[in-house]
Every structure is written in C-alpha cells, then in structure tokens.
Amino acid sequence: MFGVKESLLIDLGTVDAEQAKTYGVKEGGKLMSYDFVLVSEQESRELREKNAMDAMKDLGFRMKLYNGLPVPEVD
Amino acid sequence: MLQEFILLSDILGLSLLVDSIDHPKPPSSTEGTVLGPFHTHDAISEPNGTQIAHDPQGEPCLAVCTVKDTEGKPIEGVKIDIWETDSNGKYDVQYEGREQPDQRAVMHSDKEGVFWFKAIVPVPYPIPNDGPVGKLLKVLKRHCYRPSHMHFMMEKPGFDHLIT
Numbered sequence: 001m002f003g004v005k006e007s008l009l010i011d012l013g014t015v016d017a018e019q020a021k022t023y024g025v026k027e028g029g030k031l032m033s034y035d036f037v038l039v040s041e042q043e044s045r046e047l048r049e050k051n052a053m054d055a056m057k058d059l060g061f062r063m064k065l066y067n068g069l070p071v072p073e074v075d
Numbered sequence: 076m077l078q079e080f081i082l083l084s085d086i087l088g089l090s091l092l093v094d095s096i097d098h099p100k101p102p103s104s105t106e107g108t109v110l111g112p113f114h115t116h117d118a119i120s121e122p123n124g125t126q127i128a129h130d131p132q133g134e135p136c137l138a139v140c141t142v143k144d145t146e147g148k149p150i151e152g153v154k155i156d157i158w159e160t161d162s163n164g165k166y167d168v169q170y171e172g173r174e175q176p177d178q179r180a181v182m183h184s185d186k187e188g189v190f191w192f193k194a195i196v197p198v199p200y201p202i203p204n205d206g207p208v209g210k211l212l213k214v215l216k217r218h219c220y221r222p223s224h225m226h227f228m229m230e231k232p233g234f235d236h237l238i239t
Binding site: 003004005007008009012015019023024025026029030031032033034035036037038039040041043044047048051 | 088091096097098099100101103104105106108124134135136137138139140141142143144145150153191193194196222224225227229231233234235237239
C-alpha cells in the first residue's frame, strides 16, 4: 500500500551447515542477508544540487545555487 | 494526533517524496523508505551476534548484512539502529507496561563492513486504522497492511543518513 520499493524486497534464505557453525544457529533456519550501500555526503550533495538545477532548467528558470538552494540568477 | 499526521503523510507518499529530494540516491545505492512512528531512542547498543528479538512465538531468523560505499569498499563503524515487530505484528512500544526495549538494537559494522544478529522473521501488519487515516483508506478502498519488513537506520559522519 505504500509504493514498496522493489530494490528493498528480498526472499529469505536458508542457513547452511557452515553458517550454522559460524553463527551458532540451527541449520535450515531462516536467513536474511542484505548488502547495504551508503552514499557519501559529498555524492549526496552533488546529486541533490544537480537534480535541483535540472528541475529549475526544466521549468525555464535561470537560477544559481546559493547555500544549496536555487536562487534567481540576476546578473 | 501526531501519529495520524505522520501516517497521512506516509500513505500519500509525501514523506518519501521529501526524502527522495533531500536524500537522492545514485542507482548503485540502497534506497530509503519510511521511518514510521515506532523508532525509539532507547535501543541498547549490542555487539555482533546478539539475539535482539525475544518473542518465543517468532520464527528465528539469522541476519547477516554488510555496509559498503558506492565503490564497494566496506565501511567500518556505521551505527545501525534496527527495529522490528514481534510475531503479532506489534512493536514493543505498542504494549502497555513496556519495561525495556525488545525487537530492537543498535549495532556497529565491523572492519569488513559486516553486522549480524539473531532476530525473528518479520510479519506483515496493519498500520493503525482506527483514526481518520484508517477511514480515508477505507473510502479509497485501499488495504492498510505493510509488507513484512525490518527497519534499519544507518549513520556515520561523512555519509548520507539512511533510513530503510
């Protein structure tokens, strides 16, 4: 109902013999594994600013960024 | 009423619209999703391998995860807040007389970017539907269930805050 993001959906796996030994759980139990990828603050800021400026351009506005916010380019 | 407002914002997609503008994600990175009203600040910091859920009715689930940057390098020392419901689809805070946190913990990724813990298999549950938001969903003929999920909040200085 909330517009589930498909990239976040996973099927649970099964704990194999080696994992059971390594992690001290029962073999055959449920296993959830996910590899998270974090974005650096710099990558995030650059993408946010690019998206903002692209959106302004699409609207036909001549803008520049000031402290991360698009403001009119008046010069 | 505060929770109704969050719910309304969530069901309309407004929360995630704001999140996607403030925290844009390159294609290779993990997408964010709703924080929800059930995060708390009293989860206990636990080492890797901890049993974080103690509901005897829950089906045990081993979780083994990694945290990496967009270049595939492991990130050590990420603070990871984890929370889920019990086997009835209820968070600890939804019970009266809650004495201590359960089905939640704070962990840290190790040198290889790994964190692991023992929990229970998440179950689907309805969002609170006894208020105006519940009525709205009924009028819109939408069900009020969220898919089975576990929440993760990850933070480390230098990285964009992730709630998923």
